[in-house]
Amino acid sequence: MTGEVLARAEAALGTPAVLTWRCAIGPEEMAMVVASTRGQQRLHDVTLFIFNPAGQVALIRKHHYPPGVWRAPGGGVNPGEELADGAAREAWEETGLSVRVTRYLLRVHVVFTCGDREQPWTTHVVLAEAEGVPSTHDPREIAAVRWGSLAELCGPIADAMRATGRGLFKYRAALHEAVARLL
Template sequence: MTDIKVLRLDRADHVRNDPSLLAAAASDGAIFLLLDGLTPRFDAAGRIAWSRLSNAPADAERVFLGMDGGRGCFALIPQTSDGASMRSVRDLAGQLDAGDFSAYSMARSLLDWHVRQRFCSRCGFTTTVAKGGWQRNCANSKCAAVHYPRTDPVVIMTVEWAGEGGEPQLLLGRQAGFPPGMYSALAGFVEPGETIEAAVAREVHEEAGLAVRDVRYISSQSWPFPSQLMIGCHAICDDGAITTNSDELEDARWFSRSQVSEAMLGNGPGPVSVPPTYAIAHWLIARWLAATGTCAPQ
């Protein structure tokens, strides 16, 4: 482990597709991400640790993450993905800076996919690494299916209701597995045949029995546990009568601005908390607080 810092990782898509460029990227100053399974190692400064590619086992299968200036950055495909608990995932996400989180996110999703795609899902034959690790090819010449890394779109949404007293209310829910007292924005996978807007409406209806309108996109985040694209939205609800779906949520309810503010500001375990700043849910909730704190229309 050496004191190697990656400044800006350029995915350099053209390198993946060109065997000679790929070979050049793997020579000279090339580096690889140090992992135990899928968990990163850290250097003395608390950043994700890299090592010279020349130190990697000769038989290791690798994926090309991109170029950092003139040097190629790689990661090695592990034999199995580790069983990192949600707890350690939360720790990791909170611990890494934005650049490290982005590089690690890409590597983790890609490596996890390799472990889950060792066989062809169409014919059951083995698959082999191609295009610098951004593709796997079925080794059965009669099938020859090509497999690509998976990214699963998930909608996550703040839902606002004018409230009976005219004070705006925010819908938050909690899953049984959340830390005690934590509430968050509802979320769910986009299904085949759906738009983003339709997925938001369906999820809110399924989980809380509410009809929404005026779905608006707010922002997105990559979430590499294992490979989600979090699509953050906001929607309006006209009738606030919640029916919680107990298969999905332990509780769902309306919170006032002051209740949400308290949860956001709370230090230590208060009665109600919201997700920490590394989660897009935190920023969707913060945006709602900011937007409803003025007289301006949202």
């Protein structure tokens, strides 16, 4: 994403809090992160906290996740795509929900490390609203989607993530908790 895209997102959705982290991950995780950069062309993800009128948050589960592990949906913003548009597209792809992006909440600059290898990454967190029943729009990528609570996401789900010992799950647990603190 370009600086112009981020400036437009901030003008429309507010200036996010900014955090800088380092996160140790394993060799398989580093290979996955590096592959997702598409030759260092994509160094970000957008993570959505989609709330329904009851205050519940949309959660996804991928096929390879261990039992008890769920996360907020997200993905990449395509070149030339606005942040809110990319977030809404990812919401539809991962949850089947049509959303209205309401706030640019958080930007986390993280350096993933594995031995002496480092990979910079940025997670952009946005808030969104939606109504309806989430559904597995792409069953090849997403195993299940449901409404949950922030307490669940930062409690038993975070515990399950940390119990895996995997750095990327620990990163997601910390990200979920940072969002809960900001809300």
